[in-house]
Structure formats: structure tokens, C-alpha cells
Amino acid sequence: MQKITPFLWFDGKAEEAMNFYTSIFKNSKIGRITRYGDAGPGPKGAVMSGTFQLDGQEFMALNGGPQFKFTEAISFFVNCETQEEVDELWEKLSAGGQKSRCGWLKDKYGLSWQIIPSALGKMLGDKDPEKSQRVMKAMLQMDKIDIRRLQEAHETR
8 A cells, every 4th residue: 555645535426436537547446445334424335435546546535525625726647648648638537527727627526637748847847948938838828738739839939
């Protein structure tokens, strides 16, 4: 078991969310599921908590009720190697949710994700400040990150 595990609080949709997330990411699976018994506080048989892995990263989910919601203050940063991976994750994770700027989206559960190509960090870290600034300017105009447009901004004078 990893030392630090993200713990996600849902309002009755933990099992649905675990199934949704594990259907999107490779090397993913649902682990242990704990259900409420006669003592409650949830309905007998309903999921209380569960564990799941997304691309080998362990998570925990809880059906904790309506008291707390996700905010953009916490997001999951997904490092993508290709435009195809960016496109696929962007569309699947944002389905029923909300697309935003600079690679950010909220899924249908309100959880924030950053779908970011690794090429962006490399170009932003270029030793030539003019190149990195052109990439930053291009990225700030995007919703879903487009690697080709970043490369054009990087190389254009």
C-alpha cells in the first residue's frame, strides 16, 4: 500500500464514480468495497467506501453525504504523452461535466482534472525566454491543450 492515498468524498455516487474512472484509465481496477450493514448510517447494502486504482495509483472513495463538495483547490494532474491521449481523456473525463481553460476540466462528480501533455512543461522550461513566453501565451488561449499549436508557438518568431 502506498504511503499517501487520495481520499475522495462522494454524495452517494462513490461506486458509480469508481466504475467511471476505472473505465477510462488503463491499468485500473476496483479493489475492496465496504457496504453499510444494519447499523447504517447509510441504507443496508449501499456502498460505504471502496478502494480503486487508476494507472496504478491507489485511491479511496467514501459515500459521505452532501456536506462537502469538490473544489478547484484540489485537482488531479494527468501527464499525457500524445495528443491522442489528451483528446481521449479530455472527452471522457469531461462528459457530463465542464470544460475549462488551460487543460482544466471538472468531471460529472465535480472533481477537477488537468489534462496536460508532457511537451508543455518542456516548452515552458525552454532556456530561451521568448520561446517559453510564446508557449505560455498560446496555452492561455486554449481550453483543451493542443500540442501542435504549442509547437508552432514555440518555433515561430
